[in-house]
Amino acid sequence: MNAGIRALGRIAPQLATLAAILILVAAVFPGFFDISLANGRLYGSPIDILNRGAPVALLAIGMTLVIATRGIDLSVGAVMAISGAVAASAIAQGLGLAATLALALGAGLLCGIWNGILVAVLGIQPIVATLILMVAGRGIAQLITEGAILTFSHPGLLFIGGGTIAGLPMPVFIWIITGLLVGLIVRRTALGLLIESIGVNLRASRLAGINTKILLVAVYMASGLCAAMAGVIAAADIRGADANNAGLWLELDAILAVVIGGTSLLGGRFSILASLIGAMIIQSVNTGILLSGFPPEFNLLIKATIILIILVLQSPRMVAAFRAGRRVRKTAEAKEESAFS
Amino acid sequence: MNARLLPLLATVAIFLAAYAICYAQFPAMLSTRVIGNLLTDNAFLGIVAVGMTFVILSGGIDLSVGAVIAFSGVFIAVVLRETNLPPPLVFLLLLAITTSFGAFMGAVIHYLEMPPFIVTLAGMFLARGAAYLLTLDSVPITHPVFSQIQDLYYLMPGGGRLTLIGGLMLAVVLGGMLLAHRTRFGTNVYALGGGVQAARLMGVPVGRTTIAIYALSGMLAGLSGIVFAIYTSAGYPLATVGVELDAIAAVVIGGTLLTGGSGYIFGTFIGVMIMGLIQTYIIFDGTLSSWWTKIVIGILLFSFIVLQKGLVWISSRERVRPAGAK
Amino acid sequence: QTVGFSQIGSESGWRAAETTLTRMQAEERGITLKFADAQQKQENQIKALRSFIAQDVDAILLAPVVATGWDSVLREAKEADIPVILLDRMVDAPEDLYLTAVGSDLVHEGRVAGQWLVETVGDKPCNIVELQGTTGSSPAIDRKAGFEQAIAGHENLKIIRSQTGDFTRAKGKEVMESFLKAENGGRNICALYAHNDDMAVGAIQAIKEAGLKPGQDILIVSIDAVPDIFLAMAAGEANATVELTPNMAGPAFDALEAYLKNGTVPPKFIQTESKLYTQNDDPAAVYEQKKNLGY
Amino acid sequence: MLESQPLLCARAVTKVFPGTVALDGVDFTLRAGEVHALLGENGAGKSTLIKCLSGALRRDDGDILLEGKAIDPRSTLEAQDLGIGCVYQEVNLLPNLTVAENLFLGHQPTRFGMVRTRVMNEKARACLAQYDLDIDVTRNLDSYSVAIRQVIAIARAVSLSGKVLILDEPTASLDAHEVAMLFKVVRSLRDRGLGIVFISHFLDQVFEISDSLTILRNGQLVGSERAANIDRVQLVNMMLGRELQQETRSTGRTDVRTGSPAIRFRSFGRARRVAPFDLDIREGEVIGMAGLLGSGRTETAELLFGIAPHDSGSAEDGEGRLRLDSPRAAIAHGFGFCPEDRKSDGIIGDLSVRENIILALQARLGWMRALPAREQAAMVKDFIRKLDIRTSDMEKPVGQLSGGNQQKVILARWLATNPRFLILDEPTRGIDVGAHAEIIRLIEDLCEKGMSLLVISSEFDELVTYSHRVIVVRDRRHVAELTGAEITTESMVASIAATGSQGDAA
């Protein structure tokens, strides 16, 4: 009960921001909240946001864990490209759906292991360690597709990108279930505590007997796995693996989602749920920009301004000032009350 | 020998060894032409990387620099096209803009206690967005001063050119070394990298220094933009995408710790040269496909970093472990 | 003979096909090709050119990422007596700095697409949505301009929405989805003009998922003529595409050979054909023809 | 000095943290030319008060007067400019700068804006020579141990303070020699007319050096008194608000443990760090480790716990050989280690008191088996009570606890794992007299239950109180082992000084 209230308090700023953005978009584009049901599929801009936000949401799940350990994973965009390419070429070789998915996710895991080993065992700084795969990974993906878009039409694979269950697009299910699952694993076991501990003070954590190396490798593996899922979804969405562009610059969006979600880039306390809301905030901004009909040369400026406003409002100083203001008001009220009594 | 120098020495050693290997394979690599090209072609990267080194030494990061370079080029081109202000004045104006932009980001980082990664990411969007507003197209710069500057070079024996912008980069590196290692400001930068809280308690003017660091980075990004404009005689809003990552990589390869507080400006210079060498090598080889190019760049980056780690590790084994080190 | 080739990068299937064809052409003629991928960065292309000059290659092929900024490096090449041939995009430099340019006229491509639409629609009112290329890139700017020229003066044709799709399928699909939402489920839209085929392919999926029939409910015209758009045309889901041939190297090498052998100076611009393909051009057959060219 | 007027004066200073009133209208008066001790239990608000005085924290209410003029330092820089220098409890220096740079940061000698490094290094050497410290000032600070850093921090603050010098537990983990040097400097500053604030839990030192005392309890002023007018017992009563029964011994414990050793180390060592040594640890035995600053005690402990792997010798228990190549391995064998540098090696600052306490136990259980919330709460409550950890809430981030309470949390973390062999490196560093007694009692209790302990301490008295055996370390070498009645402060000092010249810090 108490914990529930605390958790809600944790994500309150993100929820408020999301609501504000949605209202803003609805003001610019009146039909925004309309949702209709057509051929067994829910249809409407809010659904689009949930659906289009799937890759960033998935990336944000893994990224949250990595950032909580005081790391960062720049390679997720490239890993998306790799896993998409692996999936497309595997299905083209005539492999079954299960084998294809296993291969694609396995490729993501492998990338994660590579990053993790660089960070945990070789002690390379995370930005640089993952920068290597960010550069080389896209090359690997292109090597698989030979620079072309590998198209496919396997119905099972396509279902992952475009199918619906109970009217909701499949990608929405995937990210929500993944988020729930990871959230549960992390909070029901001691994993969350250990990850946060590493992020705050790696050396002290090691001295307390935490197996920091394995744990670090594990979070990068989780990030790789999430990126692989995002990659498969992105490929299935356009019915082809576009190694050149899949996931391009999405790592920045994912990091942004995590930060908007209130997890510090200096590691420590994290919240998967808040990061997911952060991802939806970003997607709402993107969709809002598209719906608004401004010319594209304004896209970056609008996005930058909105992000700045969000971050300024959520910055520690502002939050502190807000709280202080509230306290002053409260004490003032209390004084008035006592004056009456 | 001072243990702090180890990563730097390792970097220099690796660079020399790598150059020797390249030379063995392609003797033309040792021509003054190639050396001149290395300096000229990487001048803008070198300048911006010096600014980035200060930022990283202080424990921050500046993702906006690539966009600021693009903005600078566009600004110069558009202003020169639309007005008849003399180029030096335009340069000054531009430096004033980029410096204040950097200072503004520094102020946001300091006063709002926001992470540099995110503030400068937004700065990156802003700067490129502003470039788009000025023009969408690439704008040639036809002012005669530009071609005059381009023709300023010292012809080295063997046909290589030591250009003005190459020289400017060397000057910036030297200036950066002085600033970082010989001034109070420089020590304050290292102090911030060692720990903001401790630095504050020791009386480092944290706010002023943070703002100055990002202002410096902004200014050098502006300078780099000028150099890039001279280099290409044009302004283009899509130019130098991702240069911030190149700069970060150069800084790190140069032996500076991303966590801040440890590293050398000269190392960054070597880092830039290593990046240039990798590219030159790949072009000289000329057989790699687009994708293999990327993969090989990744492999080479990896090898440099691992070699450097290895060298530092081997030589530090000889030393006594620092007690209570973090 | 050694020829250096500075390619922009590998951002699309079309670009990959151009690279493949250039390699094939070089191999056929026994030319050693030094290939340099610039990863979308002009500075890398300049570096590549300088390195080619330092290696003293016999000629240089350059597919410039942007029009401006080549003067000084081209002058260096000229001083070193190395002929430079431009591929598929033009530069903003004095003509004497390069031997010739092989390419298509980007504005013309846009115009061809626009003319097709003008003719197809006749004088029915038609709201057009436009998927632009990467903001600021020259194909995006020129293809937009050409298209607008073609429809200018036809009051019934109006571009009601225009947004960038970054030349990619995924963005094309996402942006098209928002167009459909914004324009009354797509019922306001009569035609889509996409700056490249990839975005069109993405948009076609979005249109289908919205329950409309691409090619009928919404006319679709795009540029490049990559194989996948022919599949769509064969299925009646796309209407027209303007070809941008990836074989720029063939004519380039021809011109180079003539020039090196007996000093024949080629014309300054060798324009490739901007051929319009519609559903009547047996798209299935064209697909078969194109599918193994490395797109 | 003449009977001096108030130099620094705090009136009704109040500081509130979420959940805690750290200072509640505290008055404090420091006169020129006096050493003024600030005393109180852990969490009483001492550090908070001096942080408010020196600009590190902003007070919520109250006035601060310097020489009669109201001041309001917003940063330590401003305070330094006003002539107030301060050494904070957690040594706040920069590990990545050289010793000289740390000493002169912000005040480097310059010419034409360029720092004159050579001059600075010269001055740094001269400055440290006053403390008998002869180290390479061009090396990074992180090559030196906590104790040396403490001396450097003091030297820096002394050189910065024109009027007021504030020292927050400067002598924790300094050895007697260093303390004597420090006091010499402090006295000379006092004689020059500075006002000096001195915080310490070592009452002997307090009585030795201070002229006046101010006592805080729970953020409130208990009283101020001339040192001459108060005795030790009164003082403790004022601090704790109750009486303390304390047992001290003048020689080591006589209930010598016999029986076969539970853990045997044989020629255990590491090249260039610690010369190989033999060590037997018996069940229920407390082994003290004595030595001077930098003698290699911490390094020995780190070797035993597998932080720095040994490269010679072996360890075994009744069952067989022990692999000790990482902390994890050591913990698996039932070892525990409470480090000296609690800030970087001990606390996980942003995590709560509860999480910090269960951390080692949880790490041993593995990530799959999370301790049930109820069990955690019960265990944590128990330790908070037993060790008297002052915190408003067990969910409070441990970084917000006072220094001494942080130390107790780390101790609790290891006690929670119920180890068979626990290494404590300066466990009572910064712990108040009350808790000190508690912890010593706890140590003795644990031994009764069969736990073996290795305790490193710079307090020889303390070692005498609880050790069955004392190992003396000098120059990274175990030079003597004292047992039972041999254990006296004098014998320890004697064996440290046994060979050659003074084993000073150099």
Ligand SMILES: Nc1ncnc2c1ncn2[C@@H]1O[C@H](COP(=O)(O)OP(=O)(O)OP(=O)(O)O)[C@@H](O)[C@H]1O
């Ligand atoms: N940043 C903070 N946030 C919240 N509470 C704090 C913070 N800093 C100190 N406190 C609280 O203020 C009280 C006083 O702490 P302070 O550090 O002044 O104690 P102290 O007397 O120095 O104790 P010690 O002898 O252990 O050093 C403690 O209860 C502590 O938990």
Ligand SMILES: Nc1ncnc2c1ncn2[C@@H]1O[C@H](COP(=O)(O)OP(=O)(O)OP(=O)(O)O)[C@@H](O)[C@H]1O
């Ligand atoms: N006087 C000194 N000169 C040079 N280095 C020293 C000196 N004193 C300590 N050191 C450094 O500090 C370390 C001393 O080891 P260690 O931390 O084990 O000492 P200690 O006995 O625990 O003493 P303390 O913790 O009280 O300083 C060594 O690594 C050494 O490099």
Ligand SMILES: [Mg+2]
């Ligand atoms: Mg304290």
Ligand SMILES: [Mg+2]
């Ligand atoms: Mg020690």
